[in-house]
Amino acid sequence: MITIPTSNDNSAACDFFALEGTIDAHSEALLMAIPARVKHPVVRFDFTNAGRINSMGVALLLRCFKEIRSKAEIRLEGLSQMHAMLFKMTGVFLLATPVERKKEAAA
Protein backbone atom coordinates (compact mmCIF):
# COMPACT_ATOMS: atom_id res chain seq x y z
CA MET A 1 0.00 0.00 0.00
CA ILE A 2 1.28 3.48 -0.78
CA THR A 3 -0.02 6.88 0.14
CA ILE A 4 0.36 10.08 -1.80
CA PRO A 5 0.01 13.21 0.34
CA THR A 6 -0.86 16.60 -1.03
CA SER A 7 -1.59 19.71 0.95
CA ASN A 8 -4.68 21.09 -0.71
CA ASP A 9 -7.29 20.75 -3.41
CA ASN A 10 -8.99 23.40 -5.47
CA SER A 11 -11.71 24.29 -2.97
CA ALA A 12 -10.22 24.26 0.52
CA ALA A 13 -7.08 23.52 2.40
CA CYS A 14 -6.94 19.83 3.21
CA ASP A 15 -4.67 16.84 3.44
CA PHE A 16 -5.07 14.10 0.87
CA PHE A 17 -3.97 10.48 1.03
CA ALA A 18 -4.50 7.92 -1.73
CA LEU A 19 -4.48 4.32 -0.54
CA GLU A 20 -3.49 1.57 -2.94
CA GLY A 21 -3.53 -2.22 -2.96
CA THR A 22 -4.32 -4.58 -0.12
CA ILE A 23 -4.74 -3.02 3.33
CA ASP A 24 -3.78 -5.52 6.02
CA ALA A 25 -1.22 -6.12 8.78
CA HIS A 26 1.56 -5.07 6.41
CA SER A 27 0.05 -1.57 6.16
CA GLU A 28 0.69 -0.75 9.82
CA ALA A 29 3.77 1.44 9.46
CA LEU A 30 2.23 3.54 6.68
CA LEU A 31 -1.15 4.01 8.31
CA MET A 32 0.27 4.79 11.73
CA ALA A 33 2.50 7.49 10.20
CA ILE A 34 -0.44 9.35 8.63
CA PRO A 35 -1.89 11.14 11.70
CA ALA A 36 1.37 13.03 12.30
CA ARG A 37 1.26 14.28 8.71
CA VAL A 38 -2.20 15.82 9.03
CA LYS A 39 -1.92 19.63 9.07
CA HIS A 40 -5.35 20.81 7.89
CA PRO A 41 -8.86 20.67 9.37
CA VAL A 42 -10.05 18.35 6.58
CA VAL A 43 -8.43 15.07 5.49
CA ARG A 44 -9.45 13.23 2.34
CA PHE A 45 -8.70 9.54 1.88
CA ASP A 46 -9.02 8.15 -1.64
CA PHE A 47 -9.77 4.41 -1.85
CA THR A 48 -10.17 4.25 -5.64
CA ASN A 49 -7.10 2.06 -6.01
CA ALA A 50 -7.42 0.24 -2.70
CA GLY A 51 -8.12 -3.46 -2.98
CA ARG A 52 -8.95 -5.99 -0.30
CA ILE A 53 -9.19 -4.64 3.23
CA ASN A 54 -9.17 -7.37 5.86
CA SER A 55 -10.00 -7.19 9.57
CA MET A 56 -6.46 -6.17 10.48
CA GLY A 57 -6.65 -3.44 7.83
CA VAL A 58 -9.94 -2.26 9.32
CA ALA A 59 -8.39 -2.21 12.82
CA LEU A 60 -5.48 -0.09 11.55
CA LEU A 61 -7.80 2.32 9.71
CA LEU A 62 -9.91 2.72 12.85
CA ARG A 63 -6.82 3.45 14.92
CA CYS A 64 -5.55 5.93 12.35
CA PHE A 65 -8.92 7.68 12.03
CA LYS A 66 -9.43 7.88 15.79
CA GLU A 67 -6.16 9.74 16.13
CA ILE A 68 -6.92 12.12 13.26
CA ARG A 69 -10.51 12.81 14.28
CA SER A 70 -9.47 14.88 17.30
CA LYS A 71 -7.94 17.47 14.98
CA ALA A 72 -9.59 17.07 11.58
CA GLU A 73 -12.69 15.98 9.72
CA ILE A 74 -12.17 12.77 7.72
CA ARG A 75 -13.74 12.25 4.29
CA LEU A 76 -13.59 8.98 2.37
CA GLU A 77 -13.68 8.97 -1.43
CA GLY A 78 -13.67 6.32 -4.15
CA LEU A 79 -15.18 3.58 -2.01
CA SER A 80 -16.23 0.39 -3.76
CA GLN A 81 -19.43 -1.42 -2.77
CA MET A 82 -17.32 -3.88 -0.76
CA HIS A 83 -15.47 -1.12 1.08
CA ALA A 84 -18.76 0.62 1.91
CA MET A 85 -20.35 -2.57 3.28
CA LEU A 86 -17.25 -3.38 5.29
CA PHE A 87 -16.92 0.12 6.74
CA LYS A 88 -20.61 0.27 7.62
CA MET A 89 -20.55 -3.02 9.51
CA THR A 90 -17.32 -2.31 11.38
CA GLY A 91 -18.00 1.24 12.54
CA VAL A 92 -15.53 3.04 10.26
CA PHE A 93 -18.33 5.38 9.14
CA LEU A 94 -18.75 6.53 12.74
CA LEU A 95 -15.34 8.15 12.45
CA ALA A 96 -15.20 9.13 8.80
CA THR A 97 -17.78 10.30 6.26
CA PRO A 98 -18.14 8.80 2.78
CA VAL A 99 -18.37 11.49 0.11
CA GLU A 100 -18.89 11.51 -3.64
CA ARG A 101 -15.72 12.46 -5.47
CA LYS A 102 -15.91 15.93 -7.01
CA LYS A 103 -15.65 15.93 -10.78
CA GLU A 104 -12.33 17.18 -12.00
CA ALA A 105 -12.52 20.80 -12.95
CA ALA A 106 -12.24 21.39 -16.68
CA ALA A 107 -8.76 22.34 -17.68
Added chain:
Amino acid sequence: MKKIAALFLDETDRADWEATMSEVAELVCLTVDGNLASTLDALLQSGTDSEPGVIVISAKLYPAVYPELVVRLRALCPGAEFLVISRDGCAPPLRPLLADRIRHLTISSTAEQPGDERLPEVLNRLARRRPWDTTSCLKAGTTVHSFELSCSDDKERVIAKLERVLEGQGEEMELLRQKASLLADELLENAMYGAPRADRGTPMFTKGAKREMLPQEIIVFSFGFDGEVLALDLTDNWGSLEPDQVLEYLALNADGFQNADECGGRGLFIIWRFLDQFHVSVQPGRRTAVGGRLHLASTLDPTAPRGFHIIKEEIAA
Protein backbone atom coordinates in the same frame (compact mmCIF):
# COMPACT_ATOMS: atom_id res chain seq x y z
CA MET B 1 -34.12 -39.64 13.34
CA LYS B 2 -35.10 -37.94 16.59
CA LYS B 3 -38.36 -36.05 16.90
CA ILE B 4 -38.44 -32.30 16.30
CA ALA B 5 -40.60 -29.94 18.37
CA ALA B 6 -41.41 -26.39 17.32
CA LEU B 7 -42.77 -23.70 19.65
CA PHE B 8 -44.61 -20.62 18.40
CA LEU B 9 -46.06 -17.54 20.06
CA ASP B 10 -49.58 -17.99 18.68
CA GLU B 11 -51.50 -19.30 15.68
CA THR B 12 -50.48 -16.35 13.51
CA ASP B 13 -46.83 -17.05 14.23
CA ARG B 14 -47.31 -20.74 13.54
CA ALA B 15 -49.15 -20.05 10.28
CA ASP B 16 -46.27 -17.82 9.16
CA TRP B 17 -43.89 -20.78 9.31
CA GLU B 18 -46.30 -23.50 8.20
CA ALA B 19 -45.34 -23.60 4.54
CA THR B 20 -41.61 -23.39 5.34
CA MET B 21 -41.84 -26.37 7.69
CA SER B 22 -44.34 -28.46 5.74
CA GLU B 23 -41.65 -30.87 4.52
CA VAL B 24 -40.29 -31.58 8.00
CA ALA B 25 -40.95 -35.12 9.15
CA GLU B 26 -41.53 -36.09 12.79
CA LEU B 27 -42.50 -32.52 13.67
CA VAL B 28 -44.61 -31.58 16.70
CA CYS B 29 -45.84 -27.96 16.59
CA LEU B 30 -47.02 -26.19 19.75
CA THR B 31 -48.35 -22.68 20.25
CA VAL B 32 -47.94 -20.98 23.62
CA ASP B 33 -50.93 -18.62 23.34
CA GLY B 34 -50.11 -16.98 26.66
CA ASN B 35 -49.82 -20.21 28.65
CA LEU B 36 -46.24 -21.41 28.74
CA ALA B 37 -46.76 -23.94 31.56
CA SER B 38 -49.39 -25.90 29.66
CA THR B 39 -47.30 -25.75 26.48
CA LEU B 40 -44.34 -27.28 28.30
CA ASP B 41 -46.67 -29.98 29.69
CA ALA B 42 -47.89 -30.69 26.17
CA LEU B 43 -44.29 -30.89 24.99
CA LEU B 44 -43.50 -33.51 27.62
CA GLN B 45 -46.63 -35.52 26.81
CA SER B 46 -45.83 -35.45 23.11
CA GLY B 47 -42.55 -37.18 23.81
CA THR B 48 -43.59 -40.14 25.92
CA ASP B 49 -41.20 -42.43 24.04
CA SER B 50 -38.27 -40.01 23.83
CA GLU B 51 -37.53 -36.33 24.32
CA PRO B 52 -37.24 -34.17 21.18
CA GLY B 53 -33.80 -34.20 19.56
CA VAL B 54 -34.28 -30.68 18.24
CA ILE B 55 -36.40 -27.87 19.64
CA VAL B 56 -37.24 -25.04 17.27
CA ILE B 57 -38.16 -21.73 18.93
CA SER B 58 -39.73 -18.83 17.10
CA ALA B 59 -38.01 -15.49 17.72
CA LYS B 60 -41.47 -14.03 18.33
CA LEU B 61 -41.51 -16.16 21.49
CA TYR B 62 -37.89 -15.94 22.63
CA PRO B 63 -35.94 -14.08 23.92
CA ALA B 64 -38.20 -10.98 24.16
CA VAL B 65 -41.49 -12.46 25.40
CA TYR B 66 -40.25 -15.47 27.40
CA PRO B 67 -36.59 -14.82 28.24
CA GLU B 68 -36.56 -17.82 30.61
CA LEU B 69 -37.84 -20.22 27.96
CA VAL B 70 -34.57 -21.93 27.05
CA VAL B 71 -33.59 -22.47 30.69
CA ARG B 72 -36.94 -24.17 31.32
CA LEU B 73 -36.71 -26.24 28.13
CA ARG B 74 -33.17 -27.38 28.92
CA ALA B 75 -34.36 -28.62 32.30
CA LEU B 76 -37.04 -30.69 30.56
CA CYS B 77 -35.01 -31.82 27.54
CA PRO B 78 -31.31 -31.74 28.48
CA GLY B 79 -30.18 -33.58 25.35
CA ALA B 80 -31.99 -31.40 22.83
CA GLU B 81 -30.35 -29.12 20.29
CA PHE B 82 -31.99 -25.67 20.10
CA LEU B 83 -32.65 -23.71 16.92
CA VAL B 84 -34.08 -20.17 17.00
CA ILE B 85 -35.90 -19.16 13.83
CA SER B 86 -36.53 -15.57 12.84
CA ARG B 87 -37.89 -13.65 9.92
CA ASP B 88 -35.64 -11.24 8.08
CA GLY B 89 -35.65 -7.80 9.70
CA CYS B 90 -36.53 -8.95 13.22
CA ALA B 91 -33.52 -11.04 14.21
CA PRO B 92 -33.05 -11.51 17.96
CA PRO B 93 -30.18 -9.82 19.83
CA LEU B 94 -27.19 -12.11 20.29
CA ARG B 95 -26.51 -11.53 24.00
CA PRO B 96 -29.46 -13.60 25.33
CA LEU B 97 -28.61 -16.36 22.85
CA LEU B 98 -25.04 -16.33 24.08
CA ALA B 99 -26.17 -16.49 27.73
CA ASP B 100 -28.42 -19.47 26.96
CA ARG B 101 -25.78 -21.19 24.78
CA ILE B 102 -28.02 -21.16 21.69
CA ARG B 103 -25.81 -22.32 18.86
CA HIS B 104 -28.21 -22.35 15.94
CA LEU B 105 -30.06 -19.41 14.44
CA THR B 106 -31.84 -19.34 11.09
CA ILE B 107 -33.05 -16.04 9.65
CA SER B 108 -35.20 -16.36 6.55
CA SER B 109 -37.50 -14.31 4.38
CA THR B 110 -41.20 -15.11 4.04
CA ALA B 111 -40.70 -15.64 0.31
CA GLU B 112 -37.50 -17.66 -0.19
CA GLN B 113 -34.60 -15.57 -1.51
CA PRO B 114 -31.26 -16.68 -2.99
CA GLY B 115 -28.99 -17.31 -0.04
CA ASP B 116 -31.76 -18.25 2.37
CA GLU B 117 -31.39 -21.45 4.32
CA ARG B 118 -33.90 -24.21 3.70
CA LEU B 119 -35.30 -25.05 7.11
CA PRO B 120 -36.13 -28.72 6.39
CA GLU B 121 -32.48 -29.30 5.42
CA VAL B 122 -31.25 -27.57 8.56
CA LEU B 123 -33.55 -29.60 10.79
CA ASN B 124 -32.65 -32.86 9.07
CA ARG B 125 -28.97 -32.13 9.66
CA LEU B 126 -29.48 -31.10 13.29
CA ALA B 127 -31.67 -34.11 14.06
CA ARG B 128 -29.00 -36.41 12.63
CA ARG B 129 -26.19 -34.46 14.34
CA ARG B 130 -24.39 -34.02 11.04
CA PRO B 131 -22.08 -30.98 10.70
CA TRP B 132 -21.99 -28.96 7.49
CA ASP B 133 -19.10 -29.19 5.05
CA THR B 134 -18.24 -27.85 1.61
CA THR B 135 -19.85 -30.74 -0.26
CA SER B 136 -23.10 -30.46 1.67
CA CYS B 137 -23.52 -26.85 0.50
CA LEU B 138 -23.06 -27.56 -3.23
CA LYS B 139 -24.87 -29.33 -6.06
CA ALA B 140 -23.87 -32.99 -6.37
CA GLY B 141 -20.81 -33.51 -8.53
CA THR B 142 -19.31 -30.05 -8.01
CA THR B 143 -15.52 -30.08 -7.88
CA VAL B 144 -14.13 -29.19 -4.47
CA HIS B 145 -10.63 -27.69 -4.48
CA SER B 146 -8.53 -28.34 -1.39
CA PHE B 147 -5.17 -26.88 -0.43
CA GLU B 148 -3.01 -27.76 2.54
CA LEU B 149 -0.94 -24.75 3.54
CA SER B 150 2.79 -25.10 4.12
CA CYS B 151 3.65 -21.45 4.82
CA SER B 152 2.00 -18.04 5.16
CA ASP B 153 3.01 -17.09 1.60
CA ASP B 154 0.51 -19.71 0.39
CA LYS B 155 -2.33 -17.38 1.39
CA GLU B 156 -2.14 -15.12 -1.66
CA ARG B 157 -1.57 -18.10 -3.98
CA VAL B 158 -4.71 -19.82 -2.67
CA ILE B 159 -6.77 -16.62 -2.93
CA ALA B 160 -5.58 -16.16 -6.53
CA LYS B 161 -6.68 -19.73 -7.32
CA LEU B 162 -10.09 -19.05 -5.77
CA GLU B 163 -10.47 -15.91 -7.89
CA ARG B 164 -9.59 -17.88 -11.03
CA VAL B 165 -12.30 -20.46 -10.23
CA LEU B 166 -14.75 -17.57 -9.95
CA GLU B 167 -13.85 -16.11 -13.33
CA GLY B 168 -16.73 -14.48 -15.15
CA GLN B 169 -18.18 -11.19 -16.26
CA GLY B 170 -20.79 -9.01 -14.63
CA GLU B 171 -21.31 -7.11 -11.42
CA GLU B 172 -22.60 -10.15 -9.50
CA MET B 173 -19.49 -12.20 -10.32
CA GLU B 174 -17.19 -9.29 -9.52
CA LEU B 175 -18.84 -8.80 -6.14
CA LEU B 176 -18.75 -12.54 -5.45
CA ARG B 177 -15.00 -12.60 -6.25
CA GLN B 178 -14.35 -9.67 -3.92
CA LYS B 179 -16.39 -11.21 -1.11
CA ALA B 180 -14.73 -14.60 -1.68
CA SER B 181 -11.21 -13.21 -1.51
CA LEU B 182 -11.97 -11.33 1.70
CA LEU B 183 -13.60 -14.42 3.23
CA ALA B 184 -10.61 -16.56 2.26
CA ASP B 185 -8.22 -13.96 3.68
CA GLU B 186 -10.05 -13.90 7.04
CA LEU B 187 -10.39 -17.69 7.22
CA LEU B 188 -6.70 -18.22 6.43
CA GLU B 189 -5.50 -15.49 8.81
CA ASN B 190 -7.61 -16.95 11.62
CA ALA B 191 -6.17 -20.40 11.03
CA MET B 192 -2.55 -19.26 10.68
CA TYR B 193 -2.43 -16.67 13.47
CA GLY B 194 -5.52 -17.09 15.64
CA ALA B 195 -5.71 -20.85 16.05
CA PRO B 196 -2.14 -21.73 17.14
CA ARG B 197 -2.04 -21.29 20.91
CA ALA B 198 0.67 -21.93 23.45
CA ASP B 199 -0.02 -23.88 26.64
CA ARG B 200 -1.49 -20.85 28.43
CA GLY B 201 -3.74 -19.94 25.52
CA THR B 202 -1.59 -17.11 24.23
CA PRO B 203 -1.23 -16.73 20.43
CA MET B 204 1.98 -18.26 19.11
CA PHE B 205 2.34 -16.04 16.04
CA THR B 206 1.90 -12.34 15.25
CA LYS B 207 -0.56 -11.40 12.51
CA GLY B 208 1.19 -10.67 9.25
CA ALA B 209 4.46 -12.33 10.26
CA LYS B 210 5.96 -14.80 7.80
CA ARG B 211 5.71 -18.32 9.13
CA GLU B 212 6.04 -21.98 8.16
CA MET B 213 3.44 -24.48 9.32
CA LEU B 214 4.64 -26.55 12.26
CA PRO B 215 5.46 -30.24 11.61
CA GLN B 216 2.20 -31.51 13.15
CA GLU B 217 0.08 -28.57 12.04
CA ILE B 218 -2.54 -29.12 9.34
CA ILE B 219 -4.43 -26.22 7.79
CA VAL B 220 -6.64 -27.08 4.82
CA PHE B 221 -8.64 -24.57 2.79
CA SER B 222 -11.40 -26.02 0.59
CA PHE B 223 -13.83 -24.37 -1.75
CA GLY B 224 -16.21 -25.16 -4.56
CA PHE B 225 -18.48 -23.19 -6.88
CA ASP B 226 -21.45 -24.86 -8.57
CA GLY B 227 -22.37 -21.91 -10.78
CA GLU B 228 -24.69 -20.40 -8.18
CA VAL B 229 -23.30 -21.19 -4.77
CA LEU B 230 -19.79 -20.74 -3.43
CA ALA B 231 -18.91 -22.92 -0.45
CA LEU B 232 -15.80 -22.30 1.64
CA ASP B 233 -14.28 -24.26 4.47
CA LEU B 234 -11.13 -23.85 6.54
CA THR B 235 -10.04 -26.66 8.80
CA ASP B 236 -7.19 -26.62 11.28
CA ASN B 237 -6.10 -29.28 13.72
CA TRP B 238 -5.72 -26.96 16.73
CA GLY B 239 -9.35 -27.04 17.88
CA SER B 240 -8.65 -23.94 19.96
CA LEU B 241 -11.85 -22.02 19.15
CA GLU B 242 -14.48 -22.53 21.84
CA PRO B 243 -18.10 -22.64 20.60
CA ASP B 244 -19.19 -20.01 23.15
CA GLN B 245 -16.26 -17.83 22.12
CA VAL B 246 -17.60 -17.68 18.55
CA LEU B 247 -20.92 -16.19 19.64
CA GLU B 248 -19.13 -13.92 22.13
CA TYR B 249 -17.06 -12.47 19.28
CA LEU B 250 -20.12 -12.00 17.06
CA ALA B 251 -22.04 -10.31 19.88
CA LEU B 252 -19.09 -8.10 20.83
CA ASN B 253 -18.74 -6.78 17.30
CA ALA B 254 -22.50 -6.54 16.69
CA ASP B 255 -23.13 -4.64 19.95
CA GLY B 256 -21.65 -1.40 18.76
CA PHE B 257 -18.43 0.25 17.95
CA GLN B 258 -17.55 2.32 21.02
CA ASN B 259 -14.29 0.45 21.30
CA ALA B 260 -14.33 -0.70 17.74
CA ASP B 261 -10.60 -0.88 17.17
CA GLU B 262 -10.13 -2.93 20.33
CA CYS B 263 -12.70 -5.58 19.36
CA GLY B 264 -11.44 -9.14 19.18
CA GLY B 265 -12.82 -11.58 16.68
CA ARG B 266 -13.50 -8.99 14.02
CA GLY B 267 -12.35 -11.47 11.37
CA LEU B 268 -14.99 -14.00 12.45
CA PHE B 269 -17.60 -11.23 12.52
CA ILE B 270 -16.75 -10.26 8.94
CA ILE B 271 -16.92 -13.91 7.85
CA TRP B 272 -20.32 -14.25 9.52
CA ARG B 273 -21.75 -11.16 7.87
CA PHE B 274 -20.40 -11.77 4.36
CA LEU B 275 -21.52 -15.38 4.15
CA ASP B 276 -25.18 -16.24 3.60
CA GLN B 277 -24.79 -19.18 5.96
CA PHE B 278 -22.09 -19.51 8.59
CA HIS B 279 -20.99 -22.83 10.04
CA VAL B 280 -18.49 -23.60 12.77
CA SER B 281 -17.68 -27.09 13.95
CA VAL B 282 -15.26 -27.71 16.80
CA GLN B 283 -13.64 -30.76 18.29
CA PRO B 284 -11.87 -29.07 21.21
CA GLY B 285 -8.13 -29.58 21.08
CA ARG B 286 -8.38 -31.51 17.82
CA ARG B 287 -10.07 -29.72 14.99
CA THR B 288 -11.86 -26.50 14.05
CA ALA B 289 -13.78 -26.07 10.81
CA VAL B 290 -15.14 -22.64 9.86
CA GLY B 291 -16.98 -21.90 6.64
CA GLY B 292 -20.29 -21.62 4.94
CA ARG B 293 -21.93 -20.73 1.68
CA LEU B 294 -22.58 -17.66 -0.38
CA HIS B 295 -25.03 -17.38 -3.29
CA LEU B 296 -24.01 -15.52 -6.44
CA ALA B 297 -27.36 -13.70 -6.46
CA SER B 298 -27.55 -13.25 -2.71
CA THR B 299 -29.80 -10.39 -1.72
CA LEU B 300 -28.84 -10.62 1.96
CA ASP B 301 -27.46 -7.37 3.32
CA PRO B 302 -24.01 -7.91 4.88
CA THR B 303 -24.70 -5.13 7.33
CA ALA B 304 -27.68 -7.06 8.76
CA PRO B 305 -27.47 -10.00 11.19
CA ARG B 306 -27.09 -13.55 9.90
CA GLY B 307 -27.93 -16.98 11.12
CA PHE B 308 -25.26 -19.36 12.37
CA HIS B 309 -24.65 -22.98 13.22
CA ILE B 310 -22.01 -23.70 15.83
CA ILE B 311 -21.44 -27.34 16.61
CA LYS B 312 -19.31 -28.90 19.31
CA GLU B 313 -18.58 -32.36 17.98
CA GLU B 314 -18.43 -35.21 20.42
CA ILE B 315 -15.17 -37.12 20.36
CA ALA B 316 -15.63 -40.86 20.43
CA ALA B 317 -13.98 -42.48 23.45
